[in-house]
Amino acid sequence: MYRYDEFDATFVRQRVAQFRDQVARRVSGELNEDEFKPLRLRNGVYLQLHAYMLRIAVPYGTLSSRQMRKLAHIARVYDRGYGHFTTRQNLQFNWPRLSDIPDILDELADVEMHAIQTSGNCIRNVTADHFAGATADEVADPRPYAEIIRQWSSLHPEFSFLPRKFKVAVIASEHDRAAMKLHDIGLHLKRLDGGGLGFAVWVGGGMGRTPLIAKLIRDDLPEEDLLTYLEAILRIYNLHGRRDNIYKARIKILVDALGIEAVAAQVEEEWLRIRDGALKLPEAEIRRIETYFAPPAFDERPPKAAVRAPVSHDGRAFDRWVARNTHAHKQPGYAIVTISLKPIGGIPGDASAEQMDAIADLAERYSFDEVRVTHEQNLVLPHVRLGDLREVYRALKAIGLAEANAGLVTDIIACPGLDYCALANARSIPIAQRISERLAARQDQIGDLKIKISGCINACGHHHVGHIGILGVEKRGEEHYQLLLGGSGAEDAALGAISGPGFGPDGIVDAVEKVVERYLELRAGPDEPFLAAYARLGDAPFKEALYAA
């Protein structure tokens, strides 16, 4: 994985010193909250319902064991013993004291981490496929490009006061595990006709109160032109994106209003001007960054004993876990392991300091020192020998994280909601917990089904692209929930449609159960997943199940 050189290290230390000065000026009263707010936001510090919240960047979702242990340490020393992994592959601490935050940032700098641009109207932490560098189905590892974008976008002098936040995701597979088309810019690394690597560039996706799927702006961008093209898009957006209404300020609104052809024409004109300028990527530089992400020293002849090894008392449970929570690795004899942070009835995405430490140990011992954070709020051990799976399973079981539910109905995305968030209208976490409990016994029977829950219209819980989405709203002072059906954040990206009148906190759990039961009645067979059945049947039978008297 990427390692800081002296330049990176000094850069981050200076940034911490700068923020320490800004915190001191806020505490002394030199800066008022209005002046401090954009500064703290650029360093990942939010003011939530009960406390400050610190959002730490996990660039493209990749962590080392050492970094994970540091997060556990921070959770123990500065917070309440746990952290929350988010849909942007980041980690949030919910209870830090403002005066401790510069020290926390210094601790993070010790392990080459920071909180730069995890909030604010700037280019946010870049995300990527969480199976990058491991999955059998990628054309190349997308993370070197994400790292190049991370560097280019860090404290960019021109793009630090954009109309609104700006999110970039990078994938390198036909299977989109990063919800690429729901980002301001989605980059799909692929092999171009000439044989070189390049990108399909998607622009103008996003969720929030006006969800839109990104449009293809360029299908064949050579890798050397990555940064010049991004710079051209950002410049057009910075000049022309709306600033009169924060709900209409994302680039998706500009793309929707002008049309993708008009935006593409403006971008192209600017790009042709700067294409051969200082940001053109020399091939040697791309290859140099790639060396940081070189595959680990795989055992070329791993032991044969493995998945179907002698059955022990946990044999069936282990088999279920292997079937659900592992994914094909590009290296024979290895698997990618998903560590579900969705124990039945648990808080999606939360991990205790003890769990983080244990996972760091597992990564060190069994996964070449690497952990990944997924946008679905799970963790991943990317490189596990088949022969080690049973040991990994047992160790995860010991910390309560061996639920075999990756991609199942209990693997729910939920935003922090009204339990934490100052923007929320309704709680998300308890709804996720009740649905998880209600459907746990039937989850294998139900099969692939993604539920995503947001506590307000800002859609941090991705409800628009849940196969079943839930949106918390406020109705006459009460928490109320709308149900959406048929969304997807994957390569078949689609926005869910509201089913009809909403439900109260108990009713929404019943409603989800009714939809699931109707699906089980009507599906062509166990091989027809929910989304396929919904596409075939339309919404009528589900609405009937929900609303017929």
Next chain:
Amino acid sequence: MPLDEGVRPLAPSLSVDLRRPGEGSDPFPQQAPGEPEPDGPIWRGSAFHTDAWARPADGELLPDSPVILSKARWLAERDGLAGRNAPLGLQIEPGEAIDDLAADLGRFALIALSFPKFADGRAFSTARLLRDKHGFTGELRAVGAVLSDQIPYMRRVGFDTYAVTHGPTRRALVEGRIAEVTLHYQPSTADEPPAGTRPWHRRSGE
């Protein structure tokens, strides 16, 4: 929520030289730099200066001294101003295009770009276009909500003077307390990172 106490003493402050590379103490000797004046409104180089430029309202009679005009006035009176010898300046508001003025830019000794709000960053891009695309070499001035934490960014996209009204920002400038990250990952208008720190920058430094 109350701010908690116990913040540690300031880290050693990172001083920043706001002069652009190659800039002497008086970057625009033939133009209208103003005089050093601690209470002056314009930060230039490393001191506050008086403002030699007037900003007459549209329609107001122009004095025979440096004036900054709105784009609308310039477009309306361009022909009549052709024979004027006193320096001309132009103020561009966010949202106003500059491409249609490309042929006129050589007439201006100063262009002021307006920041109506701290958060309105359009002028950062306008500055880059003026410097990089249109080759504007006159004085580029930031006016409006100019706060200390933006100034290093402004300098990097090509600004060289700052009309500063915010008291704490004025004090921070005078005392050399603009905390800045002095290493840069991206090339910009005003300066380039040291050769060798980022290979794709090395090109631009060569």
